[in-house]
Amino acid sequence: MLPCANYYRPEILADELDTLFDPLWQFGALAGELAADRDFVCVDYKNTATVLQNFRGEIRAFANVCSHRFNRIQPGERGNRPLMCAYHGWSFDSTGFPHGMPRRDGFALDDRERLCLTGYEIEMCGIFVFFRKRSGGPSLREYLGAFYPLLEQIGSYFGPEIDTGTISHAANWKLLVENVLECYHCSVVHQDTFVKTLGIGRAGIEQERFDGPHSSSHFPRTATAGEARRQKALAYLDTRAFTHDSFFHIHIFPNLFISSTQGLSFYVGHALPLSATETGLRFRLFEPKLDLTRAQRAAQDLINQSGKALGRAVIDEDRAILENVQRGVELSEKPGVIGRDEIRIAAFMRAYTHLMGGGSLGGIPSIDDHVAAGDPARSIAE
Ligand code: FES
Ligand SMILES: [Fe+2]
The missing domain is CATH 3.90.380.10 (Naphthalene 1,2-dioxygenase Alpha Subunit; Chain A, domain 1)
Incomplete structure (x- = not known):
């Protein structure tokens, strides 16, 4: 049995997120929920807000936090809308780059790293869509084994x-x-x-x-x-x-x-x-x-x-x-x-x-x- 403290200490949860969640493949959505262009699913838990989004058939996963000034981009649990922030209207493409920015010339556009959303790895097993926050490690097939x-x-x-x-x-x-x-x-x-x-x-x-x-x-x-x-x-x-x-x-x-x-x-x-x-x-x-x-x-x-x-x-x-x-x-x-x-x-x-x-x-x-x-x-x- 695990020690009882593992069920209530916040520092243990912090360790779990770092060891068991961030580096491993995690379930994100079902293919049917992301079937159409602009379909999205959000996955939220402690320290994590992820959005899985369909961009004209391509499924991508990003931190659901705007790279401009931190607004949550997609609302709710799932829906259908472009990946567009409701604060200042930045809209993001499938690489996480804000291709649409009102008054674009007011920003330094050469720092792509800072402008892009944080992206996560994504793999599918049948209808199950998984993402991985920290890249590297076994493929989804290897992770799931039998x-x-x-x-x-x-x-x-x-x-x-x-x-x-x-x-x-x-x-x-x-x-x-x-x-x-x-x-x-x-x-x-x-x-x-x-x-x-x-x-x-x-x-x-x-x-x-x-x-x-x-x-x-x-x-x-x-x-x-x-x-x-x-x-x-x-x-x-x-x-x-x-x-x-x-x-x-x-x-x-x-x-x-x-x-x-x-x-x-x-x-x-x-x-x-x-x-x-x-x-x-x-x-x-x-x-x-x-x-x-x-x-x-x-x-x-x-x-x-x-x-x-x-x-x-x-x-x-x-x-x-x-x-x-x-x-x-x-x-x-x-x-x-x-x-x-x-x-x-x-x-x-x-x-x-x-x-x-x-x-x-x-x-x-x-x-x-x-x-x-x-x-x-x-x-x-x-
Ligand atoms: S916080 Fe998203 S566009 Fe400003
Ligand atoms: Fe039960």
Whole structure:
């Protein structure tokens, strides 16, 4: 377990941003959000305001801070407008240069370095757009390892967006990560949502997979009380391309989660640290990609309505607990305990500790060795 202080000390967050966020590939947006000319997505967290912007088909990432006198350039979370500052009207091209400047001759135009926005590296894996603030290091493909083809594939099943938003949590970002790496809490916290409605949460973790700091697993389903009715109502979705009788969850280090509920809906969660004790959970929910008849479309719209309500209810159930846990870590005098169903948390903590200690991405100790060594709960606890 990590020391409790890691969940509330501002200087630890400063270290994390410097070690785990700035030099690594970070999730920025989904391709669909940047599909049209002038589409933009903003990513905001402590010490970082980034904008990803489509310039006639080219996707670029910049600090969302005007090089003139620091105004935030693009507003909100996403939208469609040119990369133009609303203070004195500078407009920027795909290289970050202010090609449009009112009363241009009043400025020294030869210092391109100072006039240009700070640019970031950008790479895509299927529909997932990543950026990197500090250049150099492994390619996105190398960083994601075995999860690269998995992300490429799972993104190809996403249909239209059902819901999106950001929900503020009075909790450290790692508590949000740890929360989604296990479903041990599901039968207690999500009894009326996950368990009763979807049949997820009663069975233990399965098919865990680890590569570098990333992990995935399935949380199998058990029959719901109205299982036959549920199956019948969802029969029109049987031709979907991705099916599995579980909740399938992927964690991309440090703060991106992607999950699929039986291939019936897809969720992307992004835990953005706002301070050592506050996190914005930005989420997007999708239906599967399918050609639907008009009647099926109407049925899907109803399912989306309840899926949207269910998704927000689950987030709220977790948020209430995590805000209590935040108070707890600030009061506890000893680290907690991790069991077999929480093995992905152990792997996360192992990668976190290794990287925060100055270790390389390639040298992250494997959690598989510990599982193979005998009683996993014991080896995790040691
Ligand atoms: S601050 Fe952006 S144009 Fe002046
Ligand atoms: Fe949960």
